[in-house]
Amino acid sequence: MTTRPTPLPLADLTRLHDEILDWFGRTARDLPWRRNVSPWAVMVSEFMLQQTPVSRVLPVYEAWIERWSTPAALAAAPSGEAVRAWGRLGYPRRALRLHAAATAIVERHGGEVPSALDELLALPGVGAYTAAAVSSFAFAGREAVLDTNVRRVFARIIAGEQFPPAAVTTAERDLATALLPVRDAHRWAAATMELGALVCTARSPRCDECPVADLCRWRAAGYPAYDGPARRGQAWHGTDRQCRGRLMAVLRDAPGPVPKSALDLVWADAPQRERALDGLVADGLVEPLPGETYALPT
Numbered sequence: 001m002t003t004r005p006t007p008l009p010l011a012d013l014t015r016l017h018d019e020i021l022d023w024f025g026r027t028a029r030d031l032p033w034r035r036n037v038s039p040w041a042v043m044v045s046e047f048m049l050q051q052t053p054v055s056r057v058l059p060v061y062e063a064w065i066e067r068w069s070t071p072a073a074l075a076a077a078p079s080g081e082a083v084r085a086w087g088r089l090g091y092p093r094r095a096l097r098l099h100a101a102a103t104a105i106v107e108r109h110g111g112e113v114p115s116a117l118d119e120l121l122a123l124p125g126v127g128a129y130t131a132a133a134v135s136s137f138a139f140a141g142r143e144a145v146l147d148t149n150v151r152r153v154f155a156r157i158i159a160g161e162q163f164p165p166a167a168v169t170t171a172e173r174d175l176a177t178a179l180l181p182v183r184d185a186h187r188w189a190a191a192t193m194e195l196g197a198l199v200c201t202a203r204s205p206r207c208d209e210c211p212v213a214d215l216c217r218w219r220a221a222g223y224p225a226y227d228g229p230a231r232r233g234q235a236w237h238g239t240d241r242q243c244r245g246r247l248m249a250v251l252r253d254a255p256g257p258v259p260k261s262a263l264d265l266v267w268a269d270a271p272q273r274e275r276a277l278d279g280l281v282a283d284g285l286v287e288p289l290p291g292e293t294y295a296l297p298t
């Protein structure tokens, strides 16, 4: 969506809002971070959900909030404990960033998650998406919250394209802002996200269950195939990411420092293993210790 799609007529825009918000009211999943939880709990969920599906996030989120119910509680723990508790969610740098965000919240905001967008954006690890999501879901802010699901829904309904561009464009951001309803913008953010997650999925959209099927330009155009640049796959097997995951699992499961020889056992390709280990050390996820041993950070 690099070019600007034709805006919807006002009557259709009103119907789009009403239909999607009604559908959400009827079908929204009861997820723990959607209950009456603290802004901190919302922030934790957003860090976890960025690159990990809901089903995998749920148990880790519950345990995390039980253990660290406030930013101060997390900030008081060693960052390595945050990495350990992150478990198998993947992309464990998010755990370090969440720990750093908690520390900054304690230092700058007296332990309370700030509500102002610029203060959220100034926290470590908080980018445009997370700031908008926390503002919207924790403080009922009126922000365009553009995650993968929302971007796909808008690309289909408004731009008539199967998929959005690889990275968020200004045109998409402007469109999402123009689509915000005057009231209930925070529910709109959650509802469009839910529509993309449950109905307008990437591979097999369930248009017969879609509350706005008759407004969808991609459907009306006969589902033209995506013809943009190649989309990034999510390769895993044999990748550095998989190797890093194996090394991290050994370190997470060990009560103390691990000898290098134990790490060598979990990945056969030595150059790739060394590269992955160096990367984990450079990212601050692993500490090299005397005697060729390694541990999670303290």
Ligand code: SF4
Pocket (backbone or CB within 6 Å): 153, 156, 157, 199, 200, 201, 205, 206, 207, 210, 211, 212, 213, 214, 216, 217, 218, 219
């Ligand atoms: S009609 Fe189909 S493609 Fe269009 S928004 Fe609904 S589910 Fe997605």
